[in-house]
Amino acid sequence: MPTNSRLISRQRKPRKVAKRLAATLFFALFCFVWFFPILYIVNGSLKSSLDWATNPRSFFPDFGYTLDNFKILFVGGDQGGIYDYGLDAQPITAWILNSLFASLAHTFLYLAFAILAAYVFVFLDFKGKNALFSLLLLSMAVPSVMLTTPQFENILRLGLSLNVWSLILPGLGGISGVYLLRQFFRGIPKALIESAKIDGAGHAKILWKVVLPLAKSALFVQGLFSFMSVWNDYAWAQIVLGYGDKGLWTLQLGLTYLVDVNKGQLGSTGVTLAASLVSMLPVFIVYLFAEKNIVEGVAFTGMKN
Amino acid sequence: MQSHLKEKIAYYLKGYSVALLLLLPFLVSFVMFFVVPFVSGINMSFFHYNIADPSDTYFVGLDNYSYFLFTPEIPVVIGGEPLLGPDGEPMMVANTAFYSFWYSLLYTFLFALVIVPVSIFLPLFLASLLKKRPYGYRLFRSLIFIPSIFAVSATGAAFVYIFSNSEDGFINSLLGTRIEWLNTPLSAWFVIFLLCLYGIGANFIILAAGLENVPRSLYESSLIDGCNSFQKLIYVTLPGIKYQLSLCFFTTLIGYMNLYGQNRVLTMGGPSDFAHPERPGVTHTVIYVIQDYLTGSGKFSLMGRISAICIVFGLIVGGLASLRLFLDREKKGGNRHANEFKAYFEAKKAAEGR
Numbered sequence: 153m154p155t156n157s158r159l160i161s162r163q164r165k166p167r168k169v170a171k172r173l174a175a176t177l178f179f180a181l182f183c184f185v186w187f188f189p190i191l192y193i194v195n196g197s198l199k200s201s202l203d204w205a206t207n208p209r210s211f212f213p214d215f216g217y218t219l220d221n222f223k224i225l226f227v228g229g230d231q232g233g234i235y236d237y238g239l240d241a242q243p244i245t246a247w248i249l250n251s252l253f254a255s256l257a258h259t260f261l262y263l264a265f266a267i268l269a270a271y272v273f274v275f276l277d278f279k280g281k282n283a284l285f286s287l288l289l290l291s292m293a294v295p296s297v298m299l300t301t302p303q304f305e306n307i308l309r310l311g312l313s314l315n316v317w318s319l320i321l322p323g324l325g326g327i328s329g330v331y332l333l334r335q336f337f338r339g340i341p342k343a344l345i346e347s348a349k350i351d352g353a354g355h356a357k358i359l360w361k362v363v364l365p366l367a368k369s370a371l372f373v374q375g376l377f378s379f380m381s382v383w384n385d386y387a388w389a390q391i392v393l394g395y396g397d398k399g400l401w402t403l404q405l406g407l408t409y410l411v412d413v414n415k416g417q418l419g420s421t422g423v424t425l426a427a428s429l430v431s432m433l434p435v436f437i438v439y440l441f442a443e444k445n446i447v448e449g450v451a452f453t454g455m456k457n
Numbered sequence: 458m459q460s461h462l463k464e465k466i467a468y469y470l471k472g473y474s475v476a477l478l479l480l481l482p483f484l485v486s487f488v489m490f491f492v493v494p495f496v497s498g499i500n501m502s503f504f505h506y507n508i509a510d511p512s513d514t515y516f517v518g519l520d521n522y523s524y525f526l527f528t529p530e531i532p533v534v535i536g537g538e539p540l541l542g543p544d545g546e547p548m549m550v551a552n553t554a555f556y557s558f559w560y561s562l563l564y565t566f567l568f569a570l571v572i573v574p575v576s577i578f579l580p581l582f583l584a585s586l587l588k589k590r591p592y593g594y595r596l597f598r599s600l601i602f603i604p605s606i607f608a609v610s611a612t613g614a615a616f617v618y619i620f621s622n623s624e625d626g627f628i629n630s631l632l633g634t635r636i637e638w639l640n641t642p643l644s645a646w647f648v649i650f651l652l653c654l655y656g657i658g659a660n661f662i663i664l665a666a667g668l669e670n671v672p673r674s675l676y677e678s679s680l681i682d683g684c685n686s687f688q689k690l691i692y693v694t695l696p697g698i699k700y701q702l703s704l705c706f707f708t709t710l711i712g713y714m715n716l717y718g719q720n721r722v723l724t725m726g727g728p729s730d731f732a733h734p735e736r737p738g739v740t741h742t743v744i745y746v747i748q749d750y751l752t753g754s755g756k757f758s759l760m761g762r763i764s765a766i767c768i769v770f771g772l773i774v775g776g777l778a779s780l781r782l783f784l785d786r787e788k789k790g791g792n793r794h795a796n797e798f799k800a801y802f803e804a805k806k807a808a809e810g811r
Contacts, residue, residue: 173592175587178591179594186600187600189619193611209625209630268483269479293775294495298498299491299767302495305497306489309508355475384609387721418625431610447599447662450662451663
């Protein structure tokens with residue numbers, strides 16, 4: 153029946169192409185609407201205060217694109233100018249530095265702690281290992297809301313009130329990242345470890361030369377999760393830093409504040425959108441550099457168990 | 458014999474000491490930032506707990522719980538004395554803590570009822586279309602995923618202006634309407650709903666990967682058996698991604714039990730329910746109420762009461778989460794995940810030609 157099967161495949165091909173084209177068209181339309189708010193932020197942040205105040209209804213600017221909003225955001229506007237709404241200089245540089253420091257410190261510390269813990273749970277043998285891990289896993293069943301209030305009290309008691317470390321430390325006790333890394337480490341063929349041991353490699357060398365290079369996807373995805381959990385956090389930062397001086401805030405606290413105070417003022421729309429773009433950039437850059445690893449890693453979190 | 462024992466002990470100690478040393482940083486953090494607050498939270502909930510003034514801290518039993526769970530009315534107190542009405546009875550006033558808790562719980566659940574199914578079916582639909590391999594599907598996949606990595610306050614800013622209450626807002630000027638999007642209960646929830654959709658990225662990636670992994674042979678044999686596309690969906694596709702569906706369902710459900718940021722940025726918990734002033738703003742979720750307490754003026758003196766709310770709501774969320782263990786229990790099998798990753802790992806290695 154070779155002719156027959158060829159016939160089928162010849163018939164099928166144009167149908168498949170048509171299906172692909174239809175899907176392409178759908179995704180193109182869908183993604184345009186889907187991505188519109190992001191486009192709105194980028195476009196709006198490049199529209200001047202004058203444009204926003206006089207011409208709020210049109211998507212495109214009348215007076216051309218400009219970087220003025222970013223300038224106003226970082227160095228303050230021309231005080232008292234007609235269109236300089238809500239432009240008293242905000243400590244946005246401090247917000248960015250606070251956010252960056254907290255996110256990076258948390259990511260770095262958590263990855264270090266979690267890698268060591270996951271290594272122990274996969275490659276070392278001692279009595280009670282599995283019991284200990286199960287015990288730690290139980291903590292995953294405790295919803296985060298249960299800890300909010302006592303964690304705040306804990307932070308105050310540790311003398312970390314209004315301190316940036318109150319954003320870095322609490323997340324270090326989470327088991328989920330250890331669990332994710334452990335799942336990845338378990339997939340590494342034991343033979344590789346054994347042969348490294350025979351070659352005389354110690355724990356440090358095995359971890360550094362064998363395990364970590366193979367678990368790159370997992371490290372990227374856990375790193376991004378950790379980074380995002382602090383960088384994008386609003387609720388916890390609002391509790392521990394919100395009642396303090398503006399200069400202590402994170403970027404998300406400051407951004408939400410800008411959104412609140414500028415809500416009714418058309419002229420400052422562009423500045424607010426510029427701040428929002430600034431807060432999106434770091435995660436976006438990380439994503440661009442590690443896209444493949446991140447998509448793979450997220451997909452894998454759906455493969456485990 | 459004794460030296461043998463000594464050797465054995467030394468051997469074990471050595472094994473333990475390396476393990477313990479490497480585990481120490483994590484274990485210390487775990488104790489300090491999980492065990493300690495977990496225990497102290499339960500303890501605190503039985504006290505009138507004033508962190509600013511330790512002398513104002515005393516045991517109150519279950520009062521913190523009954524206060525917001527079962528006390529719709531409280532007496533008016535002025536200067537420490539209950540205010541008496543004309544009939545000599547104490548004057549009563551609605552207890553906002555009671556109404557805040559129950560109504561925010563209601564709003565949270567009603568919204569979850571809408572958003573959770575959509576957060577599964579929309580990404581599932583998109584993922585199944587992605588399987589048709591549209592041209593540039595990697596780009597489309599990224600475009601759909603990317604918004605979910607941004608902070609809600611950042612993307613929310615766009616929604617605040619797009620759905621602005623003013624007639625100059627983007628949608629209002631596009632439609633020529635004057636809808637107060639964020640000031641009307643239903644439309645406010647609608648905009649929150651739209652902003653929540655921006656979080657479907659992870660579900661989308663997980664479901665798309667799940668669909669890719671349904672064995673082709675199953676589809677081929679279903680074709681031979683003469684299945685139509687609906688039967689294919691019911692008998693091949695959905696069972697094939699059962700694990701991913703359950704994962705997405707529960708993480709999404711628990712995620713929306715914690716709904717807060719979207720409402721904070723868009724509506725600030727409002728609009729108020731003018732017909733029922735004792736109730737919270739109509740977009741108050743439970744977390745919103747807790748945040749209100751923890752950022753309000755009473756935060757240092759009311760820790761016990763706030764803790765009690767956290768514990769009750771935590772038990773509700775924990776109960777929902779444990780449903781998953783119950784539903785997934787049949788397929789508890791040793792090393793399935795490890796084996797799966799091994800296969801994935803080897804396939805990847807082969808693909809990269811290493």
